[in-house]
Each structure stands twice: as C-alpha cells, then as structure tokens.
Amino acid sequence: MERMQELVDRLNRYAYQYYVLDDPSVTDGEYDAAFDELIELERKTGTVLPNSPTTRVGGQPLARFEPYPHRARLWSLDKVKTQEDFLEWDARIRRLLPDGADVAYALQHKFDGLTINLTYEDGRLVQAATRGNGLVGEGILSQVRTIKSVPLSVEYKGIFEVQGEGFMPISAFERYNQEAQEPLKNPRNGAAGALRNLDPKETARRNLDAFFYNVGYIEDKSFQSQEEMEAFLRENHFKTPPDLGVYHDPKALFQAAMEVGERRHQLDFLIDGVVAKVVDYAQREALGHTDRFPRWAMAIKFEAEEATTQVIGVSWDVGRTGKLTPLAHLTPVDIGGITVSHATLNNPGDIQRKGVKLGSTVWVRRSNDVIPEIMGTVDDGGEPILTPETCPFCGSPVEERGANVFCTNTDSCRQQKLYELSHFASKHGVDIEGLSEKTIALLMDYLGVTAPYELYRVTREELLGLPGFKDKKADNLLAALEASKHPELGAFLSALGIPNVGRKTARDLADHYGSLTALMAASEEELLAIRDVGEVVARSIAGYFADEGKRENLQKLLDQGIAPVYDKKETGLLSGRNVVFTGSLSRYTRSEIQALAEGHGANVQSTVGKGTDLLVAGERAGSKLRKAQELGIEVLTEDEFLSMLGDETAL
C-alpha cells in the first residue's frame, strides 16, 4: 500500500511537470515503467487509490449524467464589441465606485470550449460538473479526470470549487482528425462532445486540456485580488491561463484586446474574445451582480470566424511540386464581415474523409492569414466530387501518392513551371521585386521562359513587345532582376525548390556549408549529421544535386551572374531570423536579452507562429514552447542560446 501511494504521488508529480509546467523531469520510459508497476499492484491488491493516475484512462460508460448543484453560481458574462461600448462600461464602473478609486483590470482570453467546475474536498478532486444553467450542472467527473493537466489531488485541504474551461487544443484536434473515421467539425464541438460523452474512454481519446481562472467557492479562506487568487491556483498546481496583463487605462486595454484578436490564430486553442475583470475583490463586492452578470467583468467579443454554406463547385490547381489541390466554390457567405466564396479542401483524401459532395452544406472556418478551410459537412448533398484523372493544365495522367494526386509531367507542365518560377522570384526566394505571377505568365507565353536562368536572359526589346509593358515597367523589371543576383545563400537554396527543403532547412544548410559548392559536394551521410536533417531530407538534397538536368540548370543560372552570398559576420548571427523568448530567464532580463538578440540581427517577436525561426525557452515555459514544438520550430535553452552567440555569461 505504501509503495502504491508513493507511485501515485510520483506519477501525479510527473504529470504536473509535464502537462502544467511543460517541464518534464523524467523520460516517457521512466513514466511508463512506474505506471505499469502501479497497474500491476492495483490488479494484485484489488485496490485503486482515489487519486491514482490510472483513473484517468476512462472508466465504465455512464448510464446518465447526474445533476450537480454548484456551491457558488457560475455567472454568464456581459459582452461588448466596440471600444465605445467598452468605455461606457468602464465609465459606469467608475461611477459606481467611490470618486477617484484606482481601478485596474486583468485581461484574459475568453476560451471557446466548455466551462467546467471542479470540487475538491480534503485535498482530492471529488466532483466535476458542466456549467448547466449556472446553478445546477451535470456531473462529469470520469470525463474530466481524463484531462491530464487537471490535478487529482491538491495541497489545500478545505472544500473549494474551481471554475475553468475544458478545451481541445487545435493540435490535438488536427491529430485526431487525421485518423478519425468521423472527423470532428471543430475543436469546440470536439471538447463539448467529449466532456458530455457518457463513455469516458472516448473523452480520453480527444486529449483535452483545461485552464482554470476562478475560485468560485472556498472554505476558510478569502482573496483580496485576482493575483492572489491566481497564485493560490498555481500553488495548488492548476494550469492558469496565459497572462495578458493588467490595465489601468481602458483604451490601452481595448487596444491590447484587438491585438490579441489579430494574433489569435497563433494560439493552440480557440478563443472568441477576451475578458476584462476588475482586479480588486473589495471593488468587485461593491459592484455586485445583475441578475445574470457580474458588474465587474466584461467580455470583448471578436468577430465570428465560422459559418455554414453550400459547395457549388470544385476546381483544381496544380502546385510547384505537381500536387493537385481542390478548391471549393461556395455560395458566398459573410464570415466576420468578409465575404467568403472559396475554401480549400486540401486533397482528394480530405474530401473523402470529410464526406464533402457537390451541394453539401459545410462548415467553413476563416482565419486571417490563410485561405478559408472546410472543416466538415452539415448535410450530405448530391453528386460526389471526382478526382481528375489527368492534369487540368497539361493533360498528363495523374499519379496517386497517399491522400494526394500529382501531375506526372514534371518537365513541362505549364502550371508547375509557373509556380516554380513564382517561388524562385518570391520575397523568401531571390526576391525579384515586382515580378508577379501575371508577369511570369506573360514571360512564359510570349518569350518561352520555363527555367529561372531564362528570366535573366530576357532583353529590354523583348519586354517592350509584351502587352502592357512600357519603358518604365521594362526598366524596373530589368533593374529588379539585376538586384536579385546576389541573394543570401539560404534564400537562394530555398528559391531552388529542392523537395522537402523549406526556408528553415535552407538556412541551416547555408549556415553549415557556407557555400553552394560545399553543399553540392556533400554526401547523404554528411547531410544527415546536420541537426534537424533526417533521412528523407538528406536523400532529397543529395538526389537534387545528383540530377544532371538540375545541375545543368543551376550552372546556367550561375553563368547569368547569380552569386549567392554568405557572410556570417557581416549579416549577424541571427540576421533576418524571427526569435521569440518565453519562460523566466536567469542570466539576463527579458529586455536585455532581446537587445542582445537584436544586436545580432534578430527580429524579436512576441508570439510563436509559422514565421518564427527560433524559440528561446527559459524556466517554466508554457504554451509558446508547446506551440513551437508542434510547429517544429528550433528551441534553445537560455544557455544554449547565449553560447551560440558566444556570450561569456553562459560559459
């Protein structure tokens, strides 16, 4: 029994370190070994301790949900959308409080999941319930136990209730849908459906997570402020929401809220707004509640980003690698103030899995930076969507590879060439300013350009013969071509479009080899020795430079005077790289280390996104670290980062 208690405590500590602090202290193997030993002991003794992690895996299905009366009511939130309305609310708050009161608001995400209320008694999780009507919810303890960041036992021994939000991380949603027979429509439905599923095993499969933001009821204790309450939550190992700051100026708060809205697609969870809460508990008490809302909190809602509409047609595009991508044409629908009439369906496998047909009513999700995506179907519709058997641009037969189909005509498919040239000329390639897809199409159709080197052979006379080209336009393009002749080596390698070599790998290759010649001479084995280069990538690179046609085209490009440059010192170690810092640092303050990074040419960002190149993670790094790992972004500790820069303090 003692051994069992010890294992339970240890495993719960590991889970806390892993799921809440994001800072594991043991390997998966060590965790599994302890877990297996515990299962064996539980089997032998026929006893399961109440806070045993084995209770997380999902128990017996329930016949029904039992009603649970909350000890403290769960309030709804009043909401506004405009700054004007928000300032009006702030003015009302100030009127209700004594003259000159110092009012501060804490800003938090408004999560788009399912509100849950946990009850702890004698240091143990004894109940979890949905919000219900705010007074009475439904007991979902077995379901909530499957959320690994929820503490099964806590330090504090008195009875208390903690309110929070259960959600399905977007990364978990995407992983789930890759394998699921019946894909989920969106992470919100994924979370709500999982927590209200009578079978906890299904809940466990969804890999939910939760943030906790309020103690609604507590025995023998009171809090003076939001900060104090949150500190209590952290001391008891709850996962608290990311800190969005405290504001005294309502305009600054609203501005910050809008910025959160703009960046929300970089988060690994859905939010539909933010919440401003009066920090001081005495002020909260003075403000009180209406019959539905607390007067001391206000939600600022963002524009919706989902809608349902009908698929009226599908067209296919062919990318630079020959991959065919279906684009759904939709009955135009307004999503958050923007008319959406097209959405991507990714690939034929995706169409199949989501069951999309012509005439289907579908869920469409829009995010700022990418083309809207069809998340799932609401009803079936009629005709199936057929995958083309030949390339819609060159008529060559297509080939199936996994969920995708490819145009097999890699040598002369016009559409592939168009995107290849466009990729070469793009900002992240050799950056030929002003060379649009439309112009590339003209160069292809009128001048027979098909390879990058041929761009540099185009003459002024030839350009002047193109529709829409006058002196100025021709001169500008020629100047832009000339200016693109000395690209950074990394950008040049990326521009070549070597299969499986993205911007980051291209830069790593440049840093490692320093010259094109050195890279071209590298064997597959040598390439494998580079950090983050795996077998597939190494084979791709070696294969590319071994291909005679590719080598020939490359040589012709160099003959046109293209000379990639690589100069580590002059450009700065972090030149052009987007760097994010997270967690608490020990050797420098945040602003000092940011200045240091900028001194080496880095562009310091505040949030992790697809464009981030490097994350420096200090102690207690949380969601940014997870996000970076999910996106495959390079992560360094503070010391690794400093020693990379040759900083003495790290030695």
Ligand SMILES: [Zn+2]
């Ligand atoms: Zn084709």
